[in-house]
Amino acid sequence: MPSSLPRPVAGLPIRRLTPDDLVACADLCEDRGWPRDEHRWRLLLTAGIGYGVDDPEGKGLMASCVVTTYGSRLTAIGMLLVAERYARQGVARQLMNHVIAACADVPVSLYATAAGQPLYEQLGFSAVGRSQRVTGFFRPTDESPDGVHVRPATAEDLHAMVRLDSDVFGADRTHLLARLPAYADHIRVARTEGELIGYAAAWPSEQTHVVGPLIARDTATARALVSSLAEATDRPLRADIDARHTGLLEWFEKCGLRLGSTTTVMTLGASDLPGDWTRRHAPLTVATG
Ligand SMILES: CC(C)(COP(=O)(O)OP(=O)(O)OC[C@H]1O[C@@H](n2cnc3c(N)ncnc32)[C@H](O)[C@@H]1OP(=O)(O)O)[C@@H](O)C(=O)NCCC(=O)NCCS
Numbered sequence: 001m002p003s004s005l006p007r008p009v010a011g012l013p014i015r016r017l018t019p020d021d022l023v024a025c026a027d028l029c030e031d032r033g034w035p036r037d038e039h040r041w042r043l044l045l046t047a048g049i050g051y052g053v054d055d056p057e058g059k060g061l062m063a064s065c066v067v068t069t070y071g072s073r074l075t076a077i078g079m080l081l082v083a084e085r086y087a088r089q090g091v092a093r094q095l096m097n098h099v100i101a102a103c104a105d106v107p108v109s110l111y112a113t114a115a116g117q118p119l120y121e122q123l124g125f126s127a128v129g130r131s132q133r134v135t136g137f138f139r140p141t142d143e144s145p146d147g148v149h150v151r152p153a154t155a156e157d158l159h160a161m162v163r164l165d166s167d168v169f170g171a172d173r174t175h176l177l178a179r180l181p182a183y184a185d186h187i188r189v190a191r192t193e194g195e196l197i198g199y200a201a202a203w204p205s206e207q208t209h210v211v212g213p214l215i216a217r218d219t220a221t222a223r224a225l226v227s228s229l230a231e232a233t234d235r236p237l238r239a240d241i242d243a244r245h246t247g248l249l250e251w252f253e254k255c256g257l258r259l260g261s262t263t264t265v266m267t268l269g270a271s272d273l274p275g276d277w278t279r280r281h282a283p284l285t286v287a288t289g
Contacts, residue, residue, distance in 0.1 A: 014098055017050030017064065024060040025050070028081045035206045043183050044068070044079065044287055047175050051099060053091065055083065063091050065099055068288045070171035073274055075103045077110045078287025092119055100268065107270035111240070111263040111286035120266050128272050129265035130243040131286065135208065136257040138230035138237050148224040153187040153199060160196040161189065168215050170274025176284060185209065186232045190221045200225035201284070202233060211239040214282035219247045222281045226252075239282045248281060 017025065019042055026036035044050065048068035055062045063086070066079040077099060082091045100108065100123065111131055112120050153161065158177070166172050180187060184201035186209075191197060198216030202209040211229060216222035222245075230237060237257060241249055253259065263286060267273065273289075283289060 017052040028061045073171035075106045075108050076289025108268040109289045125266040125268045127264045131240045131263045132243045133260035134252045134257040135238045139256040150190045150224045150228040153189045157189050168279045188228045202229045208238045209233045209235045212282040213284045
């Protein structure tokens with residue numbers, strides 16, 4: 001990715017964010033009513049590239065954005081935030097223009113909130129899907145997990161996880177998955193006849209555990225993975241499920257989770273996401289695509 005920093009955003013330079021900016025990034029999230037998620041920021045700023053604009057009044061950051069690259073297949077943009085006090089002054093537009101230019105010709109994807117979507121449309125992004133958030137305490141249902149063998153992941157599973165993930169995600173995510181054991185509190189794998197058919201992780205965000213990635217051969221396997229993760233935590237669960245997985249969403253509701261906000265999956269430079277959506281149930285985080 002070419003680095004042409006600094007360039008002006010509302011007359012101010014865009015700079016690279018580093019792990020030293022974690023608190024300022026978390027403050028920006030809080031300003032917009034998002035979880036502070038310093039833990040997630042650490043992952044994003046080490047596995048990806050963060051861009052930020054300093055507040056000229058010395059109050060931390062005016063804006064942020066994170067870019068995660070997957071070779072020449074895909075670049076994901078996330079965590080586009082502009083402090084409320086600088087809203088509607090063109091800051092997000094200029095930051096996005098800068099980041100898109102840095103992505104060269106690589107297809108770009110993102111999960112758009114209702115506030116972000118009009119800007120992305122103006123920048124040429126197209127809606128290609130929808131993600132449905134579910135949250136709440138998980139109550140196991142009577143239904144059995146259909147005989148799929150699920151257990152905690154071990155170091156020996158990592159190679160098979162990366163191979164399966166690469167096939168399903170459509171691009172190599174070794175740089176993220178290598179960090180998953182430190183990032184997630186719980187990781188589960190699903191196997192049948194010795195073959196890995198799915199895996200899932202639960203990572204902490206404020207008082208919840210977020211389920212993601214959730215990669216599974218079918219809905220039954222996804223359910224078995226989520227049930228196993230839920231057994232490991234007393235916290236409410238949260239997940240952003242591809243809205244096409246209607247059976248899984250119905251099951252989440254039966255298990256006590258509520259449907260929350262939706263985000264629109266958008267791409268630029270590609271007509272769809274790569275990979276196999278039928279086995280891709282939830283992203284690691286919406287910020288990494
Ligand atoms: C979305 C967000 C980043 C926009 O930042 P911003 O600097 O205010 O946006 P800009 O001033 O560059 O606006 C560009 C265009 O986007 C659209 N837009 C911006 N904010 C909008 C909002 N809240 N609702 C609807 N459209 C909006 C408008 O078309 C706007 O152009 P206009 O002001 O000339 O009409 C900011 O509102 C924010 O941080 N929101 C909370 C976090 C979030 O949802 N981020 C997006 C993640 S996908």
